Amino acid sequence: MGALIHVESVLELRRLALLGTPVRVALRVNRAGGGLPGTHQMAGVATPFGIDETELPAAVALAATLPTVRLVGFHLHAVSNNLDSAAHAAFVDGAVRWSVATAARLGVPLSYVNVGGGFGVDYVGNRVFELPLRARPAPAGVQLVFELGRYLAAGAGWYAAEVLDLKRVHGRWFAVLRGGTHHFRLPAAWGYSHPFTVLPVSSWAYPFPRPTVEGVEVDAAGELCTPRDVLTRGQRVDRLRVGDVLVFGAAGAYGWDISHHEFLRHPHPQTLVL
Template sequence: MTERLEGLVRERVGGDPVCLFAYDLDRLTDHVRAITATLPRRCRMFYAMKANSADPLLRALAPLVAGFEIASGGELDKARAVGADVPVIFGGPAKTPAEIEQALKQGVQRLHVESLLELHRVSAAATRLGTTAEVLLRVNLSGPFPTATLAMAGKPTQFGIDEQDLPGCVSAARELPGVRLVGFHLHSLSNNLSADAHLELLAHYGRTVSQWEREFGLRCEVINVGGGIGVDYARLDRQFDWPAFARRLPSVLAEFPAHVREIDFECGRYLVAECGSYAVEVLDVKRNHGVQYALVRGGTHQFRLPSSWQHSHPFTVVPVDRWESTAPRPEVSGPVTVVGELCTPKDVLARDVAVERLRAGDVLVFSHAGAYGWEISHHDFLSHPHPEHVFF
């Protein structure tokens, strides 16, 4: 935790209970700049807006990445608020006809098509508008794939075209008006923590696309290898080894067809998680049936990631000596479970975490909260006030 963040937290103590997200934009841009600088010549890094679509983050990222990956018309509006010419690629498993038309009207660079019906919808919209849509076919590969937190392919999911159905979709993409097939999209998993495993995954992509080119008589221009590079919330000192990954990446990409001009990454979590923190004031501490609880102002309606992934999210304690109440100040030490203010036992941010001392009135700061925190949360459950959002 930075001194600036701790200073901000202490400034807020004494008013309404502390409840805020803080984002360090300098830390963000330093991190992303270091990543993009090590990418091989053919590679592009797009930012997956679903991880965090706050306008200040998007404006900080726009000069550093190849563009934004979106998954809805609403995200397209946010991207266009940053700049009319910011490159945008459009994914997502259930695009509406209106969103497809919006994307074509607003100059989206490519659409990632996830089914035969969606391909026909793109064709119809492009023909009606008198334009040609560049598309990638997103394929749900057969696998097997490395172990990761979430799997999008290699098993039944709502994502992509079943590999067995690919011949028919390739044929349609070549015949339908208003559509130009330029390659494939192969995002298969999320939150992979192993650089070695991710390199093996990309090598598999290269071999697979080369095989498809021979089988279908294609010559791909673009291959999107997705995101999926993860963050280890359990061991903050053991993160994805990007430097090692980048060093070995050129040799892996040598297996991709030489004529492919662009290999796209679309990372979200790995780019922005570390720049964000979630600070909440402890309203009460108590023991219940042998378990010690810290009840905070906030919870999973604001920061749903721990509940969604069933992990204890890392935090540090900011001790606050000030205590103006005449009531006794409760405190605990040892294992503590951190819960929010919702009327459900599922509102848990961290479970059985050892603390030296924790009192009502102290503040907990959860690190690595910049991705899939506020964005995926059910903000208005119980109609609690929203947290403050601060951008350094």
């Protein structure tokens, strides 16, 4: 059998069988418990993800009656952006033990366990996620799979936006950018302040004085018609001028890809691959 399909419900399993193509299947299970810290809880709570653990025996029994389906294991992704590596290691250990015990109880020939992702990136500090799993081998004959999208991609991308205006409104300084959440939505979506670095630009093409601030806190705001279009709040700058560029690091994951690109039809950013 070729493709491996992760199945989220009994209905998906029935639809898959109707295709008539032999496939290997891993059932995504929303297990009870969990408690991993993170930005978004995917399992252990009421979410639309996976099969409720109480319905798993029926799903396994159904899979056994479908001639084109070969059940090989489980998908147990539970959290997004967890920075507690020790807790995550304990989760992985528990997920593997649960998979082995559940497969034995339900008669599943276990060869695959996907524990998902959730490896965190600290956008506002210096914490580093290091999973201490080298001493924890997977059971013999079982492929243990991690999904490392954010962990691998975040640090490989930067978002740069020109400062179009500097303005003080009701006591707060705003750096208005040629860009914003329609390019890099993650800070607004997750409700945090994404730090930036000022890239000075020496040229100034206008005959009037260049607006400049020094030693103040600024909010980095976008050009959309909503007060929620803010990437950074209250970051102190030694010096910032209109025409300088703000560079936001760790923007390689869940940045452009989750943004509402056509809001107000502003131009898309230039993408450079190095």
